[in-house]
Amino acid sequence: MAEQTSIPLIQVANKRYKVLTESQNGQYESFSLESEVTGKDLPTTPDEIAFLRGKEIIVLDSVKSGKGRTAQNDFCSNVIEPIFHQLQISARIIRTYSQESVAQHAQSLAATNPTTIVIFLSGDTTISEFINNLNQSCTDSSQKPSLWLLPLPFGTGNAWTTSLEIQCPVTAFGKFLQNKLSPKTFPLYKAIFPNQFEIVFFIILSIGFHANLLHLCEQHRFHNLGVEKFRIAAQEILESYKLDYPLIIPGQSSPSNFAYFALINTPHLEKTYKPSPKSDPLKSELHVLGYSAALTKPELIEKIMKGYSTKKGDDISADGVTYKPFASDFDITFDQQASSASKNAFEICCDGHLLNMIELQQEGADFDGRIKIRFLDQYSSFDLKVLTIV
Template identity: 30%
Template sequence: MSRSTTYSIYYKPKSLRIELIQNEDSTFQLSESNSEKSEKDIIINSIPNFLQNKVYIIDSINSGSGRLKKNIYTEIIDPLFSLLDINHEYFKTTSPNSITDFASNFKDENSTIIFLSGDTSINEFVNGLSTKNKINIYPIPCGTGNSLALSLGLTNQLQAVAHLISSTKNSPLYTYEIELPSNSYYLIQNEPKSKINKPLKFIVVFSWAFHASLVADSDTPALRKFGIERFQIAAKKNLESKQEYEGDLKINNEIIKGPFAYFVITSAQKFEPTFEISPKGKILDNDLYLIAFKSGLDIMEIMMQVYDKGNHINNSNVIYKKIEKNDKIELDIRNSKELNQRRFCIDGSIIALPETENHKITIKIKDDSDLNLYIIQ
């Protein structure tokens, strides 16, 4: 039985029928014909406005796995855009700093950036921007962490391409701010890299404890080849040691005492197609939710409840709390000499706090008046 996937598009101005196909071996192909439209076709009467302005495609080539075998850009997007007369510039990453450098020099107004990546690349772009010009952003899920795309209902690459050229709406892309202690730094494969000298923005997730540890420990060449399964491998490894992270969370005048085993603040509903971390989460709303629980609980039992349509929020041991716009949020970290105690995940990037005894982190919901970012939905 064939497991190929096909999306059929009928482009009315040219009376052109286009099929986007992913074969059962995961390779892509595009076919075109002047045949009549069918009931199952996605009808395109005109090209969306956001694809008529300046369009860039950023291809984060190291995101995900198996990208050389299934090249969505060369096999689908480039020929499709040629057929539809959509002009664009293609930018392929060549180093860990490629996207940050691209963003820091970006000045175009009313442009659209299409990402072939996961969440981390989009975060790098947002944090690297120095312009306040209007920018539309669209994710085509090619990474192992595709929570932004999942939150928009985009579950695979072909669907995302088909939706892009048929969409007519965009919404503000909300960002949230983290103030870190001075001398914090990025970790890549648990090795210290560049220092962080300003507050960081995140779109999808800020996490600590078990979640941050499994993301950090899965970021090795040996594990990345397993795709999304690398998180399960890293999770099992982490569970061999006690998951106890010392710190307290303060929301306004309420103090939630640690130690924690799991700590996530997110705007998203899902981290994986079936991993419903925040059932009430809506990426298009300016809302955050805290999902946390203390040490000493069966972590995997609660994780299975997450996979069970987000049933963990009914567990009395799980803290599930909406963070309001004007809330003051502070995380006090104690006894943070050990590296795993001071690692944090920000949209898939791992940062580490300096090796001192105690730290304070502040999380803010901003009004985004300093940015003019929109998400194509």
């Protein structure tokens, strides 16, 4: 049965705005903006809204993210555009239909004001695509224009927003209008591959089970299965994949064999799944999380599923579990040759981007299994921050 909720948005003078939502199984089915006259002025004043008028505002709606957009669940059309119109706030609305269009808009972004705010109605991969395609010419940090990101959770996993404690898009957008969000610096990391291909990430880089799962789910046969595809694909991987990946990790000269391996910056990978409870999305620190290939299949499943019951700050170190923080540059190395293992042994997932180490080699050179992980102090021609309540 659908659940209806009325969520306060903002009050200006004597007019109170709220959003009526309808959701089912945790998914929003509809948003509608409503208003009422209260008879007295409370508590927002014109001065509190003025902070938005001196900034360039861009709304980037990845219309295929999550369940996609319908006339009923279109948050941009039903809430953002009408409330901006009512409050006389100028904004540029961009609807994107592919990763390529996100990349094009990021590449062409030029600062016209000291501060630009981009509101994302998307999942994590769209934000990653945007960040990776920003103008990367670094200037003196004191001269950089500010670029503030406001991520609203409209994807499937929403790892970043959940980890930033942005759970409800209406509540977060209301706090934005009320000037109750703060711009915070957030860490970025770069993975550099043998052919010098680079990708910037801020959530996860995985090898093994997690990467295998995301790669397998891209096959056409899974496209219409919704979240059920993950259960089916996971079962197939457990039954038919070797899940034994030798990797040389920081502080070790010989390889360790993993079934699951990840470099994680956020505690959450989805709303209820917290595999790295010591991670902090605003702290420049990557946790190495690895589950040993020596674990039996039931033991591996138990370790993976533990992420649904962990609490913030838990230490999940145990037999068969590697869990360590790193705060400076390091390397990860595949310790096997491409000719000696199946192609899925080299699958990588980096913030939703699906890669394969075999395809990231320098042409004509011997196989090189090293991935350089670099912590970024400066990135792009903007001073990047995320708007958050944390």
